[in-house]
Amino acid sequence: MTWWDSADDDPEPEYDESSVRIRPNRKGNKPRTKTRPGHENALTARVLAVDRGRYTVMLDENRQGERVLTAARASELRKHAVVTGDRVDIVGDTTGAEGSLARIVRIVPRKTLLRRSADDTDAVERVIVANADQMLIVVAAANPEPRIRLVDRYLVAAYDAGVSPILCITKTDLADPSEFLQNFAGLDLPVFASREDHMPLAEISAALIGHDTVFVGHSGVGKSTLVNALVPGALRAVGVVNTVTGRGRHTxxxxxxxxxxxxAGRGWVIDTPGVRSFGLGHINTDNILKAFTDLASVAENCPRGCTHLPDSPDCAIIEAVERGDLGETGPARLDSLQRLLSTFANAPAH
Structure with missing residues (x-):
């Protein structure tokens, strides 16, 4: 028998799965899975600031082991924005040692979310802060001139987010704010007045204790000056007003x-960059009416689709005010509601 005869008589070799050579995976040979670790031992922290993919967080707030850490966002959160004021669950190196880096693996459900859009037609939200329960609106009596419409926009955003607004008017030594403040007489809006030689720090501090208060305001109104006075060592940059345009510079x-x-206690001041515009493209107008609890109860008798604006037929609120059912403050309350609703419905972005 020749060698080729022997080869022809051999049976065909048999193969099974074990015969297949598995190529090594660069990331390891573990099969991929969508199951993520539960991180049951994660610790909850407060996000203090966000800077280019790094998050400054405070762990064990108000406890003996309180410390400030730097954290990065876990890959599974890459499509979820983490913002100042968020409560997050962290794992990894939580010692706070120099050079250490913890990892954010979860965002705790938010109680409130304050947002704005680029303009009134833009549905894309710009998240400002999470979990604030108060908004301190800072406006100057002069230099720069107070802008009623911008304050209205802040109020609309606050009411939509379920955040209680407070107004602080600065530079009252330069102009009498009475006429400006009359625009908000129909609102349950606490007001603090400040001048160069007297800032009501004790009164404002008392209103902030126990709260997370976001400070908002047009550039140049004195917001950062107020923050620095309330929180010594904050070192927030203070800007000036352009003498030509009358506008403040972003600081x-x-x-x-x-x-x-x-x-008397502690609170949190959340300082934000000064803005010249505040779009309301994301607002739910129903939330504006909810902020006027006395008017909202009357509105239950309005026809479906009622806008509550002056040209609304059979509006129960308008009819109740005309009859005097809502007392002396009724007309001012209705005027404030209608101005805020029309601000959202018709006004261009400012």
């Missing part, structure tokens, strides 16, 4: 949480 470039410490 604070990021949103940051600062702790307010007083003998």
């Amino acid at each position: 604070s470039s990021s949103t940051i949480s600062l702790r307010l410490e007083t003998d």
Whole structure:
């Protein structure tokens, strides 16, 4: 028998799965899975600031082991924005040692979310802060001139987010704010007045204790000056007003949480960059009416689709005010509601 005869008589070789050579995976040979670790031992922290993919967080707030860490966002959160004021669950190196880096693996469900859009037609939201329960609107009596429409926009955003607004008017030594404040007489809006030689720090601090308060305001109104006075060591940049345009220059470039410490208690001041526009493209107008609890109960008798604006037929609120059912403050309350609703419905972005 020749060698080729022997080869022809051999049976065909048999193959099974074990015969297949598995090529090594660069990332390891573990099969991929969509199951993510539960991170049951994760610790909850407060996000103080965000800077280019790094998050400054405070762990063990108000406890003996309180410390500030730097954290990065886990890959599974790459499509979820983490913002100042968020409460997050972190794992990894939580010692706070120099050079250490923790990892954010979860965002705790938010209680509130304050947002704005680029303009009134833009549905894309710009998140300002999470979990704030108060908004301190800072406006100057002069230099720059107060802008009623911008304050209205802040109020609309606050009511939509379920955040209680407070108004602080600065530079009252330059102009009498009475006429300006009359525009908000129909609102349950606490007001603080400040001048160069007297800032009501004790009164404002008392209103901030126990709250997370976001500070908003047009550039140049004195917001950063107020923050620096309330939180010594904050070192927020203070701007000036352009003498030609009458506009303030943007100084604070990021949103940051600062702790307010007083003998009576603690609170959080959340400072934001000064803005010249505040779009309302994301607002739900139903939330504006909810902020006027007395008017909202009357509105239950309105026809479906009622806008509550002056040209609304059979509006129960308008009819109740005309009859005097809502007392002396009724007309002012209705005027404030209608101005805020029309601000969202018709006004261009400012």
